[in-house]
Amino acid sequence: MNKSHEMSRAELMARVIPQAPVLAAIARENSFSKAAEKLGVHQSAVSHRITQLEEALGFALFARTTRQITPTEYGKVLCAAALETVDVWDAAFDRLEKFRTEGTVRLSVASALAMKWVLPNLAAAQQAGLEIALDVNDRPVDFTRGTIDAAIRFGAGPYPGLHSSLLKKAEIMPVASPGYVNGDRTFEEVIGAPDITLLRDAVGEHDGTDFSWEYYAGQAGVRLDAHANAKALYFDRSDLVLQAAINGMGVGLGRTLLIEGDVAQGFLKPVGPAIPMKSAYWLVCSPEFAKTERFQQLAGWLRDQMK
Numbered sequence: 001m002n003k004s005h006e007m008s009r010a011e012l013m014a015r016v017i018p019q020a021p022v023l024a025a026i027a028r029e030n031s032f033s034k035a036a037e038k039l040g041v042h043q044s045a046v047s048h049r050i051t052q053l054e055e056a057l058g059f060a061l062f063a064r065t066t067r068q069i070t071p072t073e074y075g076k077v078l079c080a081a082a083l084e085t086v087d088v089w090d091a092a093f094d095r096l097e098k099f100r101t102e103g104t105v106r107l108s109v110a111s112a113l114a115m116k117w118v119l120p121n122l123a124a125a126q127q128a129g130l131e132i133a134l135d136v137n138d139r140p141v142d143f144t145r146g147t148i149d150a151a152i153r154f155g156a157g158p159y160p161g162l163h164s165s166l167l168k169k170a171e172i173m174p175v176a177s178p179g180y181v182n183g184d185r186t187f188e189e190v191i192g193a194p195d196i197t198l199l200r201d202a203v204g205e206h207d208g209t210d211f212s213w214e215y216y217a218g219q220a221g222v223r224l225d226a227h228a229n230a231k232a233l234y235f236d237r238s239d240l241v242l243q244a245a246i247n248g249m250g251v252g253l254g255r256t257l258l259i260e261g262d263v264a265q266g267f268l269k270p271v272g273p274a275i276p277m278k279s280a281y282w283l284v285c286s287p288e289f290a291k292t293e294r295f296q297q298l299a300g301w302l303r304d305q306m307k
Helices: 001-006 009-029 034-038 045-057 074-096 111-127 185-192 213-220 224-228 237-248 260-264 293-305
Strands: 062-066 069-071 105-109 132-136 150-155 163-176 198-199 232-235 251-255 275-285
Touching: 009 034, 009 074, 009 237, 069 074, 074 293, 105 111, 105 293, 111 132, 111 150, 111 237, 111 260, 111 293, 132 260, 163 213, 163 237, 198 237, 213 275, 224 232, 232 237, 237 251, 275 293
Parallel strands: 105 132, 105 150, 198 232, 198 251
Antiparallel strands: 062 069, 150 275, 163 251, 163 275
């Protein structure tokens, strides 16, 4: 312990900080041999570095037996600091990675948008020279973890703390398979008919996006009666609602980007007017990624495709 007192804090840091990756690896693996394997060096190199560090500091960092190593109180302090240091640098390198001008863009999208719009357009992205790796996830992305470059969100936006670019405003309308609604009935006649089942998105009705029958009916000036609410089927994804409508199970709500393909191919037809929504499609990412050329390429391509 005397040696550490003789050294200044700057000298201590000069001795310890270069060994932070080694200390962090040992702390994670609880083994010199496994730490050496993670670091890509021989076990003897790890043991030698720790021995040199202990000699310089004047105290033991690990108690060694033939079967295991146990950090001393000194070792626990330095290992905890090493873990924090390595985590900070890992995050920094993840952020630097985002500044690459070429390579794959890791894009997170909700499952419904992935199935109904993104996947059918991926070939166009490749033709435009844009490499997109999809992360299909219905939960908001934590960009601090460094695994995702950008995400498409559907909501009121913008999103605090993130760079938010408006991609496309959205409309909502009721749709059904061509054979489900007979005749030329108005939406008001359809919504009150005893033979009509409403297909509902249980998540969209409560996620603040106004993707609900109540919002649509209110904007269209139509009252939902007890019958309409009684005859309803619930799903937890909007693309499942649309698939149920295609299968003739009822009338579902569709929105911009999710229904154009099915309508164009004749799988669905509108049974009511399109109503503008407060929610829209946003491209969100960290402020750092928004400064990159890859972001500009992605945003430009998305806007062109969504016209």
